[in-house]
Amino acid sequence: MNKNNPFNNKRNLKSYLLKNGKVINPKTKKIEKKDVLIENKVISSIEKNISMNSEKIEIINCENLYVSPGFVDMRVNLGEPGLEHKETIESACMAAASGGITSMICMPNTSPTIDQPAIIQSIQRKAREVALSKVFCTGCITRESKGEEISELQLMYESGAVGFTDGNKSVSNARVMRRALNYVKSFDGLVIQHAEEPELSFGGDVNESEVSTRMGLMGIPSYTEAMIVERDLWLVKDTNCRYHVSHISTKETVEIIRNAKKKGMPITCDTAPPYFLLNELSLENYRTFSKLSPPLRSEDDRKEIIKGLFDGTIDAIVSDHTPQDQDAKRIPFKQAEFGGVGLETLLPMTLSLVKNEKLDLVKAISLITKNPSDILGLNLGKIETGCDADLAIFNLEKPWKIKPENFFSKSKNSPFDGILVEGLNLITFVRGKLVFKF
Amino acid sequence: MKEENKLKSYPHKHLLGIEGLLPDTINFLLNLSQKFASYLNKNGKKLNYLKNKTCINLFFENSTRTRTSFELAGKKLGADMLNISVGTSSIKKGETLIDTAMTLNAMQPDLIVVRHHDAGAVKLLSEKVNCGVINAGDGPHEHPTQALLDALTILSRKKSISGLKIAICGDIMHSRVARSNIHLLNTLGAEVRVIGPATLMPKDIESLGVKVFYKMKDGLKNVDIIIMLRLQLERMSGSFVPSVREYFRFYGIDREKLKYAQSDALILHPGPMNRGVEIDSELADDLDRSAIFEQVRMGVAVRMACLNALIKKD
Numbered sequence: 001m002n003k004n005n006p007f008n009n010k011r012n013l014k015s016y017l018l019k020n021g022k023v024i025n026p027k028t029k030k031i032e033k034k035d036v037l038i039e040n041k042v043i044s045s046i047e048k049n050i051s052m053n054s055e056k057i058e059i060i061n062c063e064n065l066y067v068s069p070g071f072v073d074m075r076v077n078l079g080e081p082g083l084e085h086k087e088t089i090e091s092a093c094m095a096a097a098s099g100g101i102t103s104m105i106c107m108p109n110t111s112p113t114i115d116q117p118a119i120i121q122s123i124q125r126k127a128r129e130v131a132l133s134k135v136f137c138t139g140c141i142t143r144e145s146k147g148e149e150i151s152e153l154q155l156m157y158e159s160g161a162v163g164f165t166d167g168n169k170s171v172s173n174a175r176v177m178r179r180a181l182n183y184v185k186s187f188d189g190l191v192i193q194h195a196e197e198p199e200l201s202f203g204g205d206v207n208e209s210e211v212s213t214r215m216g217l218m219g220i221p222s223y224t225e226a227m228i229v230e231r232d233l234w235l236v237k238d239t240n241c242r243y244h245v246s247h248i249s250t251k252e253t254v255e256i257i258r259n260a261k262k263k264g265m266p267i268t269c270d271t272a273p274p275y276f277l278l279n280e281l282s283l284e285n286y287r288t289f290s291k292l293s294p295p296l297r298s299e300d301d302r303k304e305i306i307k308g309l310f311d312g313t314i315d316a317i318v319s320d321h322t323p324q325d326q327d328a329k330r331i332p333f334k335q336a337e338f339g340g341v342g343l344e345t346l347l348p349m350t351l352s353l354v355k356n357e358k359l360d361l362v363k364a365i366s367l368i369t370k371n372p373s374d375i376l377g378l379n380l381g382k383i384e385t386g387c388d389a390d391l392a393i394f395n396l397e398k399p400w401k402i403k404p405e406n407f408f409s410k411s412k413n414s415p416f417d418g419i420l421v422e423g424l425n426l427i428t429f430v431r432g433k434l435v436f437k438f
Numbered sequence: 439m440k441e442e443n444k445l446k447s448y449p450h451k452h453l454l455g456i457e458g459l460l461p462d463t464i465n466f467l468l469n470l471s472q473k474f475a476s477y478l479n480k481n482g483k484k485l486n487y488l489k490n491k492t493c494i495n496l497f498f499e500n501s502t503r504t505r506t507s508f509e510l511a512g513k514k515l516g517a518d519m520l521n522i523s524v525g526t527s528s529i530k531k532g533e534t535l536i537d538t539a540m541t542l543n544a545m546q547p548d549l550i551v552v553r554h555h556d557a558g559a560v561k562l563l564s565e566k567v568n569c570g571v572i573n574a575g576d577g578p579h580e581h582p583t584q585a586l587l588d589a590l591t592i593l594s595r596k597k598s599i600s601g602l603k604i605a606i607c608g609d610i611m612h613s614r615v616a617r618s619n620i621h622l623l624n625t626l627g628a629e630v631r632v633i634g635p636a637t638l639m640p641k642d643i644e645s646l647g648v649k650v651f652y653k654m655k656d657g658l659k660n661v662d663i664i665i666m667l668r669l670q671l672e673r674m675s676g677s678f679v680p681s682v683r684e685y686f687r688f689y690g691i692d693r694e695k696l697k698y699a700q701s702d703a704l705i706l707h708p709g710p711m712n713r714g715v716e717i718d719s720e721l722a723d724d725l726d727r728s729a730i731f732e733q734v735r736m737g738v739a740v741r742m743a744c745l746n747a748l749i750k751k752d
Binding site for chain 1: 556559562577578614640641
């Protein structure tokens, strides 16, 4: 990758004309060869054969490339404040921009946790300075994400919180969860759950199965996820509040959510690439980069996650970007931290569903654009006249090898280390500004 | 062992576990162990096979018998043995496992014997050093020399492992001894059973090639060998079992339960024993039925064989 500063965060009001790209429109579900004109931060025209003769306009030839709405990543751990040795807002925004992600929704389990408006404001201020990607915050459901008392949800909502979650922890207390769901109803807030029954998963490092038994590792039963979702569905039924389950990983969870959706309940969910591309066999040789939360599951679970993505049970794909420094991963498996980086691999991993599983390209792109944006109620993931020019221009066929040492992210803990993929993001626009060029 | 072994030397760099070793490799180590065992029985004088070789015992977990056994084995072969235990080293001061490995590696030892409380930690260490590494126990994962010495003990009383019915009883879930024994005994053709309360059975243990029993009466039926496992007393607080007396009543081996097994069935225990928890005290001392002290003797022979096989590859 071109490391000679492929980024640009300078103010400029340049106009761009993207010529002859295949424009992916998740709303109309169409791919059409059109030109896209970007003027004054927004898309001013999408037509065939736009011709402009002005020196002020930079023409970018997009022949054989796809022009997509910029990607919206619903689950990112920024690392800042408090964990800057793993990731900073700046390094995360660079990683996002290079991967075509134009909007990141960050998790609140920073240090301190995002449980009051001031922290949201400070993150947003920093993100505006970096100016490479849009950054949105979620707030903790409970103070310090301890699971005991609800935090200042509505104040955080006013300051821009787009959802509420305890990040990598489950709200395990049913009474607290019920209150939270009820409370956010007055302002139509969104509750996002990491589903894992904490008492049952306590001390576990990997999925409980033959693999954990052979390796002598303590297991986390796969139903710990489904049982929290099932419990929450009673609360959703009672409160009728919107409810989103993040990074689902098991067959049972897919089945439960599929049924709940059939009944018309206000439930949505997402998954992350490791859960449809890898299974627990990736733990071989005690690979700590494969230690994730939720843990990598069985092959049956992986197949059902793919089914869920096909039939619409799963609404979105998130990167689940969880940077961990070397000291958190180059240690014995039991002591190693959970999580893997994902911002720079979200696009090729999503496209693998198109290549390997024959998922429709527009549908695949919708999973990382329109769908997450709709769940969050944001005006993103679109490509139409008048909306912010947040765009990703990518080559669908380009093969490349995932080399974390080339990542812009500060941390290199990718579960996909060394894998060959196809599909590379080449150019990223945020609010009409060309922020990344390969 | 009647059949002549084809292997001339141990074919791997390390001994990290039994899983994946071929029968020939296991038999090679057992044959060599038998030679050392009979040598120890005859006069047991110090040999000079490993003269000028240095071996480090690196123990992150307390251990008396395994560490002493390796130390004695090394000394019998003439090697220089170094003991590092966690209490006195910089590991307590926060040094990472990889840094420890690289520091020790710089001292150019010929072999490192490691025990660690985490599964996979010995493998991680082995990737960072140039010399061979023996796993002396990594969390609940494997303890290969224990399985070898158990096999050697069995072979001192039985003609062959193949065809024997062997029951492993107790806390299978947390036991590296159980895992290594299952792999070894299965590889050599025994019929392996595991017996214990369901709370101490790991998920899908059947897939390792064992039959699962929850009652001693059923599991011990016609068995030739009974391997009792130590029950850690902290299992009570974890609600795995309610009390010592309830555990002993249903899973402790005593003369009554021993009647279900073959009349000449032999009891093994990796030690240290909890008398009155998993084994009846008087039975433990019965040298006809219990081979517990013989196991300790065999342990030295097995470790001599492993040290010799890994250091002297030519």
